[in-house]
Amino acid sequence: MKKYFQSTIYIIFVIVTFLALAKSFMVYANPFDIYENPLVWIALIGFVLVVVLKEMVNVIAINKATELRNEKLGIVPEESNAWIKKLLKSWTRSKDIDSEQEIILEHNYDGIQELDNTLPPWWVYMFYASIVFAIVYLVRFEVLDGDNQIVEYNKAVAEAKAALKEYKSNAPATDFITAENVTLLTDAKDLGRGKAIFKLNCASCHIADGGGAIGPNLTDEFWILGGGIKNVFSTISNGGRDGKGMIAWNKTLKADDMAKVASYVLSLQGTTPANPKAAEGDKWVAEGTEVKEVPLETEIE
Structure with a gap:
């Protein structure tokens, strides 16, 4: 029973770790960057170590069973590492212990004698x-x-x-998207990709419906670092305010994925989250209007 339980745990670990690694490779722009994604390396090293150790245990168990069987049957196996000893001898030209008397030099130092071996x-x-x-x-x-x-x-x-x-x-133009040339995406496929990345990386701080928790509410008209596709993309790429904002995602996500996330975030405008956080920042008004930003305090008055 214990054997089957261990095998089941091993199989589950291998499958779950493999799926997690595959997911990280699809989402992150540089999954092998150890400074940006240390957990990927930890999972990869752990995965390899578990597989290797499991196989080593299997080999040791098989060899042990073979030895016990040979001992029970009285079989004396041939020395398996004889070729290694032969190879080492050919590359060192050292004398066997039994023949070292032939190359001992006559002088000695406090009882320590020197061998006249040839250079390897x-x-x-x-x-x-x-x-x-x-x-x-x-x-x-x-x-x-x-x-x-x-x-x-x-x-x-x-x-x-x-x-x-x-x-x-x-290269495709999507590889060179910046805050200056990014455009709002409205295609359902692009927004679906942005939603998936948002739930994986952003929902922990902004809640899945964008209502806000540690991070601000993304469904209202107020923005700390400015609204609109260019500002939202820049915030995602470069991170939030120093010391208390979110991290920069430009080393983790691809440029086109950040554009899709930014477009999805803007698609949340006007929606009604379950537990919306109070508005933060300034009200954003699209370019072309007379007043671009209105302070939150003025709006409340």
């Missing part, structure tokens, strides 16, 4: 390789006047700029 082949080959490398280095940089580090750096920067220019000319 791997050490000799590395020494010769270092000589060859030094000759090649000398000829390339001193005789043939090869590129130094500064020249190589400038070439690498020029190649990177050319590659970036080519990438920008061929």
Whole structure:
């Protein structure tokens, strides 16, 4: 019974961890950035360790069962690591303990005697390789006047700029969305994607219906850092107020995903949340009107 319970827990852990990792890869722009997404690395390392340790336990158990069976039947297995010993001996050329008497030097130091072993082949080959490398280095940089580090750096920067220019000319426009060129999205598919990302990353502070909790209410006309698609996108990308606002999501979410979240947030305008938080900030009026912002205190009066 215990064996089946452990197997069930192991299978559930593997499935849940795999699904969580797959979800993070789809949502986050840089899931492998350890500074922005440390939990992804923790989950990945934990997943690998559990799988590896489980397989190691299985191998140990099988080997132990085999040993017990051979011991019961009186079978003496052949030494399995004989080839390793042979390989080590060929790469060290050391004498066996039984033959060390042949290479003991006559002098000793306070009873400590020295063996006259030959140098290991791997050490000799590395020494010769270092000589060859030094000759090649000398000829390339001193005789043939090869590129130094500064020249190589400038070439690498020029190649990177050319590659970036080519990438920008061929990449989709969604990869270069900024607060200056972002536009309001109204397609149901885009808003659906924005809603999914909002529930995964934003609902903990703003509530799923946008009514606000730690974060402000997103359904009224009042905004702390300005309303409209450009301001909302900029707030999501760069974060809220220093010290007490939300984090910047530009290292976690893709630009087009931030545009979809911003569009979804604006689609919540005028809705009625279950428990709306009191208004914060200033009333936002779209551009083109005579008054753009009205203080909250004036509006209440």
